[in-house]
Amino acid sequence: MFFYSVESNSLIRVASLVEQLESSVRHQASLFKSGRCNKPFSSATNDFKVKKSGNDFKVKKSGKDRKSSKLVMMYPFGSGLVQFMEERKLISLVTDLSGTVRVEKKKGSYFLPSHLYAVCNFDISLLPIKLNLPMVCKPRDWTSACRGDQNPRYLSDLSGGYLSGPTGGLYDRYRLLSSGDINHFYIDIGRENNYEKLCVVMNKQQGQAFQINSYWFQFLQDNEDSFVESGLLMPRFLSSMNIKDVSNLLREFHMKDEVIKKLCSFSELLRTLSKNIQRSRYENLIMKLAQAYDGYHFDLPAFLDFRGRIYRSGVLHFHERDLARSLIVFADLKSQGTSDDKTNFEAAAFHYKSFDSVDDGLDWFSNDFFSQRGSPDVFMYAREAKRPFQFHAHLMALVSKNMKLISSIPFTQDASASAFQILSYFLLDAPLASRTNLIPSLDGKIQDVYSYILEDLKVFMIAEMENKNLSTIVCNQLTRKLVKGIFMPMIYGKTLMSTARDLKDHLSHFITHKESFEVASVCFKFWRTQFPGMECLIRLIRHIGWIASARDRPVFYRVPYFTTVQDYMIMVPINIWFYDGLHKKRHRVTLRVSSSKRDRRKTDISTFVNFIHQRDAHIAMKVVERMLEKGAPIYTVHDNFITTAEYTHDLPRIYIKVICDMGPPLSILNEFIYMNIIQPIVKVESDGPHEGYFADKVISKEILHYYLKANVPENISKRMMATWEERISGILTSYENYTRYVCGDFQSPTPMDCFRAHEEKWEKFQSKLLREEGNYYCVHY
Numbered sequence: 001m002f003f004y005s006v007e008s009n010s011l012i013r014v015a016s017l018v019e020q021l022e023s024s025v026r027h028q029a030s031l032f033k034s035g036r037c038n039k040p041f042s043s044a045t046n047d048f049k050v051k052k053s054g055n056d057f058k059v060k061k062s063g064k065d066r067k068s069s070k071l072v073m074m075y076p077f078g079s080g081l082v083q084f085m086e087e088r089k090l091i092s093l094v095t096d097l098s099g100t101v102r103v104e105k106k107k108g109s110y111f112l113p114s115h116l117y118a119v120c121n122f123d124i125s126l127l128p129i130k131l132n133l134p135m136v137c138k139p140r141d142w143t144s145a146c147r148g149d150q151n152p153r154y155l156s157d158l159s160g161g162y163l164s165g166p167t168g169g170l171y172d173r174y175r176l177l178s179s180g181d182i183n184h185f186y187i188d189i190g191r192e193n194n195y196e197k198l199c200v201v202m203n204k205q206q207g208q209a210f211q212i213n214s215y216w217f218q219f220l221q222d223n224e225d226s227f228v229e230s231g232l233l234m235p236r237f238l239s240s241m242n243i244k245d246v247s248n249l250l251r252e253f254h255m256k257d258e259v260i261k262k263l264c265s266f267s268e269l270l271r272t273l274s275k276n277i278q279r280s281r282y283e284n285l286i287m288k289l290a291q292a293y294d295g296y297h298f299d300l301p302a303f304l305d306f307r308g309r310i311y312r313s314g315v316l317h318f319h320e321r322d323l324a325r326s327l328i329v330f331a332d333l334k335s336q337g338t339s340d341d342k343t344n345f346e347a348a349a350f351h352y353k354s355f356d357s358v359d360d361g362l363d364w365f366s367n368d369f370f371s372q373r374g375s376p377d378v379f380m381y382a383r384e385a386k387r388p389f390q391f392h393a394h395l396m397a398l399v400s401k402n403m404k405l406i407s408s409i410p411f412t413q414d415a416s417a418s419a420f421q422i423l424s425y426f427l428l429d430a431p432l433a434s435r436t437n438l439i440p441s442l443d444g445k446i447q448d449v450y451s452y453i454l455e456d457l458k459v460f461m462i463a464e465m466e467n468k469n470l471s472t473i474v475c476n477q478l479t480r481k482l483v484k485g486i487f488m489p490m491i492y493g494k495t496l497m498s499t500a501r502d503l504k505d506h507l508s509h510f511i512t513h514k515e516s517f518e519v520a521s522v523c524f525k526f527w528r529t530q531f532p533g534m535e536c537l538i539r540l541i542r543h544i545g546w547i548a549s550a551r552d553r554p555v556f557y558r559v560p561y562f563t564t565v566q567d568y569m570i571m572v573p574i575n576i577w578f579y580d581g582l583h584k585k586r587h588r589v590t591l592r593v594s595s596s597k598r599d600r601r602k603t604d605i606s607t608f609v610n611f612i613h614q615r616d617a618h619i620a621m622k623v624v625e626r627m628l629e630k631g632a633p634i635y636t637v638h639d640n641f642i643t644t645a646e647y648t649h650d651l652p653r654i655y656i657k658v659i660c661d662m663g664p665p666l667s668i669l670n671e672f673i674y675m676n677i678i679q680p681i682v683k684v685e686s687d688g689p690h691e692g693y694f695a696d697k698v699i700s701k702e703i704l705h706y707y708l709k710a711n712v713p714e715n716i717s718k719r720m721m722a723t724w725e726e727r728i729s730g731i732l733t734s735y736e737n738y739t740r741y742v743c744g745d746f747q748s749p750t751p752m753d754c755f756r757a758h759e760e761k762w763e764k765f766q767s768k769l770l771r772e773e774g775n776y777y778c779v780h781y
Contacts, residue, residue: 012117012118013115013116013117013118014082014093014116014117014118014587014589015116015576015589015590015591017078017082017118018075018078018079018082018576018589018591019075019078019591020078021077021078021081021082022075022076022077022078022079023078025077025078025081026077075574075576075591078576079576079577079589082118083579083580085118086580089121090120090121090122091118091119091120091121092118092119092121092244093116093117093118093119093580093587094116094117094118094119095115095116095117116587116589119244120244121244122242132301132314133289133314133316134210134293134298134299134300134301134314134316134317135162135298135299135301136293136296136297136298136299137299138207138299139160139161139162139203139206139207139299139301140159140160140161140162141160141199141203141207142158142159142160142161142198142199142202142203143158143159143160143199144157144158144159144195145157145158145159151190151193151195152189152190152195153188153189153190154186154187154188154189154190155186155187155189155304156182157189158189158195158199160199160203161206161301162206162301181594183567184554184565184566184567184568184569184594185306185565185566185567186306186565187304187306187308187562187563187564187565188562188563188564188565189561189562189563191558191562191563194560194561194562195562197560197561197625198561198562198621200625200628201561201621201624201625201628202302202304202310204624204628204634205302205310205624205634205635205636206299206300206301206302207299208299208300208330208633208634208635209297209298209299209330209331209332210297210298210299210300210328210329210330210331211293211295211296211297211298211328211329211330211331211408212290212293212294212295212296212327212328212329213326213327213328213329213393213397213405214294214295215396215397215400215402215405216326216327216392216393216396216397217290217291217294217327219392219396220287221287224236230383231383232383232388232389233283234276234279234280234283235280236280236284237280238276238277238279238280238281239277239280239281239283239284241277243270243273243274243277246273247270250266250269250270250273251266251270254266254269282315282321283323285315286315286316286323286324286327289315289316290316290327293316297331297332300312300314300316300317300318300635301314304617306564306565306566307557307564307610307613307614307617308559308561308562308564308614308617308618308621309613309614309616309617309620309638310617310620310621310636310637310638311637311638312637316328317637318410318412318635318637318640318642319637319640322387322388322389322390323389325387325389325390325410325412326387326389326390326392326393327393328410329405329408329409329410330408330409330410330633330644331408333407333408333633333644334631341398342362343411343645343646343648343649344394344398344406344409344645345361345362345365345366346358346361346362346365346781347394347409347411347645347648347781348365348391348394348395348398349361349362349364349365349369350781351385351386351387351390351391351394352364352365352369352382352384352385352386352391353385353386354386355446356445356446357444357445357446357775358775358780358781359444361781382395393409394409397409406645407644407645407646408644409644409645410635410642410643410644411642411643411644411645411648411781412640412641412642412781413640413641413642413643413648413651413652413779413780413781414639414640414641414779414780414781415616415639415640415641415655415778415779416436416437416446416447416448416449416777416778416779416780417436417449417450417488418616418619418639419488419491419492419612419616420432420435420436420449420491421433421436421437421438421659421778422612422615422616422619423491423534423537423612424436424438425438425659425662425665425765426537426665426668426669426742427533427534427537427665427741427742428665428741428742428761428762428765429533429741430765430768432449432531433765433768433769434447435447435448435449435452436449436778437776437777437778437780438656438659438769438778439768439769439771440771440775440776440777441775441777444775446777446780447777448480450480450483450484450487450488451480453483453487453530454478454479454480454483456526456530457478457483457523457526458475458478460522460526460529460530461474461475461519461522461526462475464522464525464526465518465519465522467518470511470515470518470519473510473511474507474510474511474519477506477507477510482502482503482506485502486499486502486503486523487523487527490524490527491534491538491608491609491612492605492608492609492612493542493605493606493608493609496517496520496521496524499520499523499524500516500517500519500520501516503516503519503520503523504516507519533737533738533741536734536737536738536741537734537738538608539730539734540669540730540731540734540735540738541607541608541611541669541672542604542605542607542608543604543727543730543731543734544607544672544673544676544677544731545603545604545606545607545608545676546600546603546604546607546727547676547677547708547711547727547731548603548676548677549568549598549599549600549603549604550598550600550713550724550727551680551711551713552598553676553680554566554567555567555603555607555610555676556675556676557610557611557614557672557675558671558672558675559614559615559617559618560618561618561621564610564614566603566606566607566610567598568598568599568602568603568606569594569595569596569597569598569599570594570595570597570598570599570602571592571593571594571595571599572592572593572594572595573590573591573592574590574591574592574593575588575589575590576588576589576590576591577589611672615662615668616638616639618662619639619655619658619659619662620636620638620639620641622658622661623636623641623651623654623655623658624636626654626657626658627643627647627650627651627654630647630650632644632647632650633647634647639779641655641779651779652776652777652778652779652780653776655778655779656769656770656776656778657770659769660766660769660770663762664755664758664759664762665742665762666698666739666742666743666755666758667694667695667696669738670694670695670697670698670699671692671694671695673694673699673704673735674689674691674693674694677704677707677708677711678707679691680711681707681710681711689703696752696755697751697752697754697755698739698743698751698754698755698758699735699751700751701732701735701736704731704732704735705728705732708728708731708732709728712724712728739754739758742758742761742762743755743757743758743761744757744758744761
């Protein structure tokens with residue numbers, strides 16, 4: 001179930017193992033009970049869904065037995081199977097993974113965490129791989145499965161793909177929605193027949209044919225020893241090693257070697273060996289799969305999460321590691337013959353390292369690299385590449401002079417800080433759009449928003465912090481990677497505590513625990529000072545999510561293709577007990593199950609994240625739709641777009657036009673407010689503004705305040721009423737400030753006039769996006 005030969009760690013938490021075993025047994029039972037292979041996924045799984053109370057597995061007891069809550073058997077199948085495997089010595093139970101114990105604090109108390117892990121006692125490479133693999137048969141197109149004139153509303157009302165319904169097999173099959181809890185997180189497609197557009201996009205994604213790059217794969221096999229010697233591949237014999245068998249031998253050698261003992265600990269050696277074994281197994285698996293698929297055309301199934309983001313499953317696809325990606329090329333292409341060597345050289349250069357511009361990459365490849373291509377050290381030269389396997393594969397194709405192979409090479413282009421791009425759109429912030437490459441660069445350089453943040457943060461930190469010695473030390477140690485790790489999650493709700501912890505981990509040799517909080521506070525102050533509009537928008541959307549959850553409703557997000565439904569519930573802990581026969585003791589494992597109470601805190605944190613991710617998913621789908629109109633090959637995961645050389649220069653322009661087609665951002669935000677704040681009250685009162693009423697006007701403060709107050713529940717405590725008043729005030733203030741950012745700072749007598757000012761500002765912003773000067777790097781290599 002959980003022990004795969006390709007996993008990076010062979011130890012797993014017993015809680016995860018119990019939960020998965022329980023789920024699999026009950027899922028299989030539901031399949032047998034239904035007795036139908038064509039039954040919709042939602043119908044086949046509802047019979048054994050976890051109830052909201054979380055108590056459906058509790059054995060009912062009375063009297064004194066109720067006090068023995070620790071002995072109550074929950075998740076009987078999962079805990080029973082874990083106990084069975086431990087008794088048969090298939091697994092061993094260990095309580096410590098890292099070799100170090102760290103005191104943790106929770107709710108004012110300190111405690112020593114005790115995590116229970118399961119270790120497989122036999123060679124896990126012998127286990128069958130439970131992975132979704134590419135298919136050599138064409139998938140069925142996704143279409144409506146409803147009868148008569150009915151239109152589908154949910155994804156379970158569609159049929160298509162690969163074995164998309166329950167088939168009676170033990171393992172889960174492909175399905176279009178990845179959400180494990182389809183009762184609380186799902187996609188509604190029952191609006192204006194938009195399911196047809198969604199199906200077209202997904203059919204294109206799953207129907208794009210690929211094949212193994214046979215020329216490169218043969219080169220890999222013939223030169224495997226050289227790749228191992230250079231460190232690019234692990235020795236194949238490692239894949240057959242059992243870490244449990246070699247650990248004792250490794251410990252013995254470590255104790256005898258005085259030099260090694262001083263350099264590193266046994267746990268560090270064991271961890272390194274374990275990683276190398278897992279990496280060897282992964283590489284061995286990829287090579288075996290490539291050999292099996294060589295000569296065939298295959299398809300890579302696509303599926304969605306509840307926000308509409310496109311994912312892939314399995315290990316042999318473009319969202320995997322460098323080795324797997326290098327082995328796949330497009331198949332059955334009808335080339336227009338518009339690509340040239342220049343584009344191929346550009347992409348090859350960016351596989352080696354990042355450049356400030358495409359011209360710089362082309363200059364490096366044409367001059368610096370070509371001057372050494374006849375050198376005997378070219379293999380070692382290429383080893384230093386950022387993506388060495390794709391770099392090698394690209395070079396081999398160019399050397400082969402095989403135009404069919406060269407034209408089928410996949411080119412990956414990634415959106416440049418897509419979350420910041422979307423925020424610049426919602427704020428009509430031209431400087432931020434320039435730093436994220438939405439507005440074309442006049443100097444021909446690729447802009448990096450995190451490098452700008454790094455430099456601005458250093459200046460701010462030196463000016464703001466009283467302790468100049470501390471600010472100097474921190475500024476000298478700050479890197480782009482650390483800054484990205486702080487400020488990208490900050491968009492999604494990263495807390496001061498979490499930021500301080502990250503700073504302490506990265507700068508532990510230079511700052512104390514107390515100083516890490518001081519530095520984190522400066523980072524947050526910099527965020528609020530440097531990006532006030534961003535902070536305002538984030539706060540507004542989070543408050544709206546809280547209102548919906550506190551009013552005991554899901555949160556709704558809408559794009560033209562579908563509506564996302566998000567409904568976070570509080571997860572309650574449940575203790576599972578089972579007997580360890582080897583050590584003659586009981587073990588407790590804690591699992592968390594969904595309750596019937598909505599989680600306002602989780603909703604507050606997650607609403608903005610999902611708002612941005614859904615918009616990101618919509619942009620990706622529209623790009624695919626535009627590429628379909630051109631008849632271009634296209635593959636996408638999240639905001640990564642993969643096509644061939646002749647379409648690489650079209651992608652950035654299509655991406656820009658899709659963002660322009662989204663229209664004025666205030667209309668989108670007003671729709672979000674209407675769906676979650678105003679519409680529920682209108683339905684009850686049977687009177688009020690209709691859907692789309694605020695598409696071309698600013699919501700007045702009086703109207704917004706009225707509907708916010710109408711959402712307040714009756715008979716609540718003074719403390720809760722104070723919380724509601726604080727949230728309502730936060731929404732009113734944030735919305736007013738947001739309209740100033742996107743409409744202009746002036747007092748308008750009517751909402752219509754204010755919206756016209758917003759449209760004028762949007763037109764100016766849009767014209768900057770579409771200008772012809774400069775290079776388009778909004779998506780780039």
